[in-house]
Amino acid sequence: MTGMPGRAGASGTAATSGAVGASGTVGLDPVDDQAARAAARGWVYAPGLWELIERRAAATPDALLATEDTGAELTFAAYRDACLAVAAGLAAEFGVGEGSSVSWELPTWNESLVLVGALARLGARQNPCIPIYRGKEMGFITGQSGAGLLVVPTVYRGFDFAAMAAELAASRPSMAVLVADRSLPSGDPSALPPAPAVPARATDAPVRWLFYTSGTTADPKGAQHTDVTVMASALAMSECMAITAEDRAALVFPFTHIGGIGWLMAALFTGCRLLVTEAFDPVATPAFLAEHDVTLPGSGTPFHLAYLAAQRARGEGSLFPHARLYPGGGAPKPPQLHHDIKREIGGVGIVSGYGLTEAPIVVMSSLDDPDDKLAATEGRATPGVAITVVTLDGRVAGPGEEGELRLKGPQVMRGYLDASLDADAFDDEGWFRSGDLGTVDAAGYVTITGRLKDVIIRHGENISAKEVEDLLYAHPKVADVAVIGLPDPRTGERACAVVSCAEGAEPLTFEEMQAYLRDAGLRVQAIPEQLEVVGAVPRNPAGKILKHTLRARYASTSDGEGGR
Numbered sequence: 413m414t415g416m417p418g419r420a421g422a423s424g425t426a427a428t429s430g431a432v433g434a435s436g437t438v439g440l441d442p443v444d445d446q447a448a449r450a451a452a453r454g455w456v457y458a459p460g461l462w463e464l465i466e467r468r469a470a471a472t473p474d475a476l477l478a479t480e481d482t483g484a485e486l487t488f489a490a491y492r493d494a495c496l497a498v499a500a501g502l503a504a505e506f507g508v509g510e511g512s513s514v515s516w517e518l519p520t521w522n523e524s525l526v527l528v529g530a531l532a533r534l535g536a537r538q539n540p541c542i543p544i545y546r547g548k549e550m551g552f553i554t555g556q557s558g559a560g561l562l563v564v565p566t567v568y569r570g571f572d573f574a575a576m577a578a579e580l581a582a583s584r585p586s587m588a589v590l591v592a593d594r595s596l597p598s599g600d601p602s603a604l605p606p607a608p609a610v611p612a613r614a615t616d617a618p619v620r621w622l623f624y625t626s627g628t629t630a631d632p633k634g635a636q637h638t639d640v641t642v643m644a645s646a647l648a649m650s651e652c653m654a655i656t657a658e659d660r661a662a663l664v665f666p667f668t669h670i671g672g673i674g675w676l677m678a679a680l681f682t683g684c685r686l687l688v689t690e691a692f693d694p695v696a697t698p699a700f701l702a703e704h705d706v707t708l709p710g711s712g713t714p715f716h717l718a719y720l721a722a723q724r725a726r727g728e729g730s731l732f733p734h735a736r737l738y739p740g741g742g743a744p745k746p747p748q749l750h751h752d753i754k755r756e757i758g759g760v761g762i763v764s765g766y767g768l769t770e771a772p773i774v775v776m777s778s779l780d781d782p783d784d785k786l787a788a789t790e791g792r793a794t795p796g797v798a799i800t801v802v803t804l805d806g807r808v809a810g811p812g813e814e815g816e817l818r819l820k821g822p823q824v825m826r827g828y829l830d831a832s833l834d835a836d837a838f839d840d841e842g843w844f845r846s847g848d849l850g851t852v853d854a855a856g857y858v859t860i861t862g863r864l865k866d867v868i869i870r871h872g873e874n875i876s877a878k879e880v881e882d883l884l885y886a887h888p889k890v891a892d893v894a895v896i897g898l899p900d901p902r903t904g905e906r907a908c909a910v911v912s913c914a915e916g917a918e919p920l921t922f923e924e925m926q927a928y929l930r931d932a933g934l935r936v937q938a939i940p941e942q943l944e945v946v947g948a949v950p951r952n953p954a955g956k957i958l959k960h961t962l963r964a965r966y967a968s969t970s971d972g973e974g975g976r
Contacts, residue, residue: 442614442640442796442822446647449795453651455681459617460610461532461639465492468680475657477679478522481689481700486522488683495529500604501597502530506561506588510535510608513622515554516563517541517573519690520667523596525676527563530596532620532639535608539622539634540668543568544952547576549624552631554580554587556829557622563590569691614640619826623670625769634829635770642670644823645773646677648794652776653708653737653763657683661708661739662701664692664715665955670772671711671741684708698722702731710739712955713746716753716762717892721915723757730758737779740764742955744860744878746885750787766790766860770837771824771844774799775858789857797821800843801852804874811854814861818843849876866959868897868907875907875938883932884909884925889917892949894957895940898967908942910962912949919945942966 440448443459450457456471458464473489486494502508514536518524531538539557541550554562562580564573577589590597611617617638624632655661655678663675663686679686687704689697698719701709709719709732716738723731738753740762754761763786765776777791785791793799798820801809809815824844827834838844849867850860861876868875877895884893891914900906911920922943929939944966950958 442644443611443617445796445822446640446643449647449651450681453682455650456683457647457681458610459614459640459643460608461620461677462529462607463610464643464677464680465495465529465532466607468683472657472683475683476685478525478663478686478688479660479704480522481687481696484522486525488680491526491529494526495533496601496604497598498526498530498596499533500599500601502561502599503534503604504599505597506590508534508536508561509605512536512560513539513558514561514563515539515541515550515557515559517543517545517550517668518563518565518592519543519568520663520665520672520688521594521690522688523592523594524667525686525688527592527596528673528676533604533607535618535620537618537620537622539624540673541624542666542668542952543573545632546571547579549632550576551580551583553624553634555584556634559587561588561590563592565593566591611638611640614638614822617641621670621673622829623769633833636826636829637670638826641823641825642673642772643677644796644821645670645767645794646674647681648776648823649674649739649765649773650678650682652765652778652791652794653739654779655682655684655708659684659707659736660704661686662697662706662710662715663688664697664701665711665742670769674772692718694718694721698731705734706732707734707736708739709735710741712740712742713749714892714951714955716740716745716749720749720752720756732757732759735759737761737763741766741773743951743957744790746882747787748882748886754783761786764790766848766858767823768846768848769825771819771821771846774819774821774823781857785857789853789859792856792858794821794823797823799852799858801850809851812851814849814851816864817846817848817850817852817858817860819846820844866897868895868905870900870903870905870907870937873937877907880907880909880929880934880938880940883929883934884911886932887920887925887928889913889920889924891915894949894959894962896959896962896966898942898963900941906942907938907940908944908962908966909940910944910946910949910966912946
């Protein structure tokens with residue numbers, strides 16, 4: 413099987429899994445490659461998270477790692493010291509040590525950053541869980557991962573996590589529970605055992621992370637990662653955005669997502685500061701970021717939409733006058749949003765990346781990319797990543813031809829914790845099957861066109877949901893949009909547009925929608941046959957639209973507003 417190489421070979425020619433990106437060095441182990449690239453930028457690097465924390469604290473002890481919207485701050489040295497004290501406390505009170513399995517489900521707090529560092533110092537295998545998970549998911553996750561400790565808050569956003577944890581622990585006597593709000597156990601660091609060994613090669617790196625993907629109809633899947641695999645994504649992201657120690661980056665999505673851990677590592681590499689908020693608020697969070705002169709306001713479409721709304725409410729003067737770019741990811745962006753952000757707030761616009769929990773930041777835009785590529789693509793393969801595109805009929809696609817994106821690279825997971833899932837996740841030649849549809853053009857730029865399961869098949873014709881979404885997003889009445897396929901006895905499936913309208917706008921009508929799409933040149937067969945107007949399009953904390961929720965909600969309806 414052939415594939416598209418990373419940036420070093422952005423010519424559209426075939427490449428194997430040995431292809432590397434623009435900054436990669438052929439033949440180097442990922443550890444050596446990452447060290448060389450970090451050194452070239454003057455950044456701190458170590459192939460183990462704890463050693464990275466130590467080296468950053470030694471390099472810039474008094475610089476700020478994190479500023480919370482509560483006013484709490486952490487310097488890099490204070491962060492290291494807090495991690496050591498908490499590591500000692502966890503070891504003394506709960507026996508956490510090398511190889512222990514710890515699940516934790518905390519909000520985005522400075523204390524959550526400290527918990528990550530403490531567990532890294534102990535050599536534990538940690539399993540950050542997004543706070544939307546409840547008893548069903550957490551029972552499965554803690555059972556499958558063999559968690560010896562579960563860390564939760566008391567109550568967060570109206571849900572009693574302490575009660576949930578107690579119920580889970582009652583059926584699993586081997587699992588202890590730590591209810592930790594704004595405090596964690598503390599102990600004497602001098603009692604700690606030696607720090608974990610730093611791997612010499614990527615293959616030596618132990619699994620230190622379990623990140624579970626959100627299941628829709630099945631149980632969540634646990635992706636196994638090492639420090640080196642997660643660092644591969646964080647380093648690539650830092651390079652693409654040319655992050656410096658002067659940058660102030662918004663950490664406004666759940667830190668427990670693999671992207672949150674990536675941002676912590678990016679801060680440790682570069683010395684930049686994280687602006688931390690417990691829960692994103694469309695009014696308070698932009699104001700907090702503006703107060704602290706954010707330079708990297710991230711991190712995905714729902715956040716960018718909120719920034720745009722805040723700018724429009726403000727009127728004159730840029731909301732974020734020092735913003736260099738707007739990091740994006742988690743879900744494909746409407747191209748128009750890039751242009752709106754750039755024109756109305758400033759900076760170079762959205763610099764987005766693409767990846768999955770199983771393979772984060774395998775593709776990313778860069779500051780040097782042309783404006784049309786920033787708007788319409790997710791960038792190019794990051795260093796060391798190879799991409800092949802396979803059409804729905806099993807052929808290797810040519811430049812610009814749509815198919816499933818399949819991946820190899822240093823940030824691809826070690827496999828699922830349930831190894832029986834690997835057979836479907838990897839093809840016979842070892843490529844990770846992303847399940848995402850896209851194209852790679854002759855210059856190597858990747859455009860995500862949808863999900864394999866997000867192709868609407870009407871009368872045997874494929875309709876790309878994203879193509880319709882991008883067109884509808886540009887309508888002046890539309891604030892957010894999702895296009896879904898619904899069962900239809902006549903056509904097999906029909907396209908349904910679910911739209912939230914811009915503040916102050918009259919609701920979009922079915923006739924308006926159809927006329928607009930016809931005028932935009934969309935073929936008649938792809939124009940949605942149903943319209944649903946909602947207050948807000950549901951998204952998960954990472955920004956992905958919850959299409960399974962919408963399908964379930966509207967599956968029984970036969971006609972949309974205005975009918976067919």
